[in-house]
Amino acid sequence: MTYDVIVVGAGASGAIVAARAAADGLSVLLIEAGAATDISGREYWDPTLWAELPGDPAIAWGYQSVPQPNLDGRVIPMSRAKALGGCTLHNAMVYVRGAHADYDAWAALGCTGWGWNDVLPYFERQEAMFGILTAPGNAFIGSLFRAAADQGIPFNPDYNGDGGQFGAANFRFTIDTVTGSRQTSYSVYLGAGSTRVQTVAGLVVSILFEGTTAIGVSVIPTGGTVPVAYHGGTIVVSAGAIGSPHILLLSGIGAAAQLEQVGIPVLVDQPEVGQHLHDDLFGTVAYTSPGPLPPQPYGLLGAVIFASTTGNESALDFESSLSSGAMAGMPPPYRPDSYWIWPNFLHHIPSGHGRDDVPLHRHVPHGLRRGGRRRSGAARQRRAQPARDRRLHRAAPHYRQYGGGVVHDRRKGGRSPSRLLSTS
Secondary structure, eight states: OEEEEEEEOOSTTHHHHHHHHHHTTOOEEEEETTTTSOOOSHHHHOGGGGGGSTTOTTTBOOOBOOOBGGGTTBOOBOOOBOSTTGGGGTSOOBOOOOOHHHHHHHHHTTOTTOSHHHHHHHHHHHHHHHOOEEOOOOHHHHHHHHHHHHTTOOBOSOTTSTTOSOEEEEOEEOBOTTTOOBOOHHHHHTTTOOTTEEEEEEEEEEEEEETTEEEEEEEEETTOOSOEEEEEEEEEEOOHHHHHHHHHHHTTEEOHHHHHHTTOOOSEEOTTTTOOBOOOEEOOEEEEOSSOOOOOTTSSOSEEEEEOTTSOTTSOOEEEEEEETTSTTOOTTOOTTEEEEEEEETTOOOOSOOOTTSBSSSOOTTOOBTTOOOOOBOOEEOSSSOOOSHHHHHHOOBOOSSSOEEEEOOOSSSOOOOEEEEEO
16 A cells, blocks of 8 residues: 555654644554554653653663763663654653744754744644643742742743743643643544554664655564565654664665665765764752652653853753652652752853863762763664664664764673664
């Protein structure tokens, strides 16, 4: 059968694309590696159990970096989910549109249609579908806002609004305002089903081409070994920041020299595929509370701070959420009487006088250290076959965030690593 549209990946964007195409009267095939996984359990939908999900072997791809030389050799986990809904099934459910200036900067670089005023109607349409929950305040959050104001960070009534992100604000969450349950892109847009969307569980091996025109995809069905070909008029690759370039590379789209080295026929010599992978430094600072902590019904505490280390309110480089050690699933050293500030350093530029041998805090499970450098990385193909089984997926596809090295599969039992990706 030939479909009007084939969408690879049923995650944050893929499920929405499939639903919108079906609403336009098109026949749609939606392919998801974790489509057969049972996600009916309470842990997937109760926001208070969020911390138990990122490492859940039933849905985790298991991506992580190789040891980072600029982070004292730490291996940094990169949680990605394979399931209907993708990462919207295991993330912290926070809803942030992003900085106006970033969108306008993309438009200025030539990305027509990506300016803030261009994308705003799509955010508003999405929010009408989800029904975004705004976390209410409490005594703890009120104290936080007063402390922020003392440091020159004002209260912001809506960090997604026209006034921009700068300030301390009540968090927005993709949580159902009636039931209090997690919402995912799949549950919101396709949860009721669609006669025009057929969902297939399987791993995409490659995109099929006639010349340089994409005509379909080759898929290994879940539980199977023989690839099956599906054909479509439009092919949408929506497999995430790691999965999408991986599929393109397997299909012969990437740096010619690298593809030839691993025996993949070159279709398009495009060296930028897999390049410029960015992430932000994420640290943890812990405090003990002298009094009882408030309930935490949303996964994170209902407050967030957007600020600038340079004092420029239009160039934010710092975002911090908070959590409580009382949340379900929090491992040691997360004490029940503790609360945690989780700063993300965006657009990080080293000061030049930090000491690499001095940790920011004695409990830094996510690996931030003073003087650490933020660099773009890349994913490169190291063999002509995709990873197929759960063990390899959970332990293997690694990438480097902040430096060069080899990304490889790590299997238990003393077997030699079979190399899949390398990065620089």
